[in-house]
Amino acid sequence: MINLPLFVIIPFGVAFFIPMVSRKIKWVPDVLGNLTTFILLLLSLMTLNQEHVYHIGGWKPPFGIVLVLDGLSCLLLIIINLISFMATLFSIEYIEKRFTSKLRYYSLFLLMVGGMNGTVLSGDLFNLFVFMEIASIASYALVGFGCEASELEASFKYLVMGNVASLFVLYGVALLYGKTGSLNIADVARILKEIPSDNLVNFAFVLLIGGFMVKSALVPFHAWLPDAHPSAPAPISAMLSGVVIKALGVYVICRLIFNLFGFNHLISQTLIYLGVISMIVGVCLALLQSDLKRLLAYHSISQIGYVFVGIGIGTPLGILGGLFHLFNHSLFKSLLFLDSGSIEYQTGTRDLNKMGLLYKKMPITSFSTLFASLSISGIPPFNGFWSKLIIILAAIKSGKSIIALWAVIGSILTLSSFTKVLRYSIYGKGEKWEKEKWEKLKEVPDTMVVPLIILSLLCLFTGLLIIGGTEGIFASTIDVLEGSVLKYINKVLGS
């Protein structure tokens, strides 16, 4: 049995240990950072198919703080730690060349990872807020890490919107505490079931969900994302897009809706419509971009829309599709951002018009970009195809054919947008392509190539995870959400 606090203690401990020891010795941050994320990855793989409730300090709930490991947290833990290991591996060379202070970078990075691990494990509302704030503050600082004018501007925008969202969440938590007198999610759910629902609870619900929707960048709340993601260093963009918006946004919304307030028709409708809107708006805005990273950022919005449609449908098949797409999106979107990072590393530009014919000079980067592009636009046999297929099937099965049609349209638009990327950067030439610059290009260093290869192989083969459908590998995850409020209460409170 794994000691759950390790997921929080290890990254926080190393985060504060790095600046202490590595002022003089240059290689320490690299080694410590990569070692930590690797150990966390191994630990998170060991949690597979386990369920555990840890009482901090031995205090029984509802009085003490609990850490809850179940199918959903386990899925998110694996995503967070896998992507963070890939990102740290990528950062070794990338940060060396483009930025100065490595030890601060790794410190903030590990704080962000620890905060997210805490968020997905926490079974306590206020604790969840605290961990979310730790992860958010670290990511605000990392977005503005380069201290250029545009990066600071993006960081400030993200800071203001993220902080308003956090305060909404805190207000919601305070209202719920005032109503129920408890902070434990399971205990609050138990009390809410006993008392009739009134306006105060609904108001708290709206505040909480609104706050977390800002974090997950659904369309009416998406304004910070297209600025923040391109401005961050590439590994951080991969983390932000692949993990942060999921761990702090989608995961918490799932947990609150399915395990705290209970799922109903109105919530389902809201999630589906917001999902469809962000799916279409995100991809349409992406079509207009010529900055590679900005284009990818808009695609994040669109793909998060798919996840919300899947979850909003609410049937086991829909939830399977949503969660599987969440997993796949974290793989291919972080791969795309790392690719954009290695292109930027060599060519020094993010403008698609200035790139061209990269497949001759950077074969591995080009191949992994191709894999990820095919995956995100839903071409079989890549993983993105299977998850989109399941979402569309679930929509048709529950009688929402129009939603399915929109999902198909979104997928086609995604494909056209990525055709543009491949055409301008890799297999064709942009308008301002310069031959002299192109002649000097070469493939990125080895430590940057390894994560690209691993992630592209994962993109190719994780489609196989779907074998067995709702009874397969995601069964325990779906069980958490399907099992409604009561099951969660029984598990955590142990009655």
Add this chain to the structure above:
Amino acid sequence: MIYYLCFVLFLIGLYGVTCKKNVVKIILGLWIMEYSVNLFLILLGYRKNGIAPILKKGDDIVEFAQKAVDPLPQAMVLTSIVIGLGVLALMVTVAIRLYQRYGTFDITEMKKLKG
């Protein structure tokens, strides 16, 4: 009633964040929001003529429970004040750096990112 006033304070802060164009005023707006939430939390635990929630030897537990204030919101407010301080420090740092880069605090003139 006083809870509604708290919410009004929260809305004043939100107005400051959304309608003001000066970076410093936006930060002040966020700070007002932060305070209103803290105030709300601490009011949840308030009790008229309450005593500090420390159980001494020989106190009657039932009587103590009726008189003592709720300690949990106080712990929460402490945590949230510390978090708020962290965010404020980061925001002010970013604002100073922004002023160095743009030479102004007006957000309508900071528009390098578009599209």
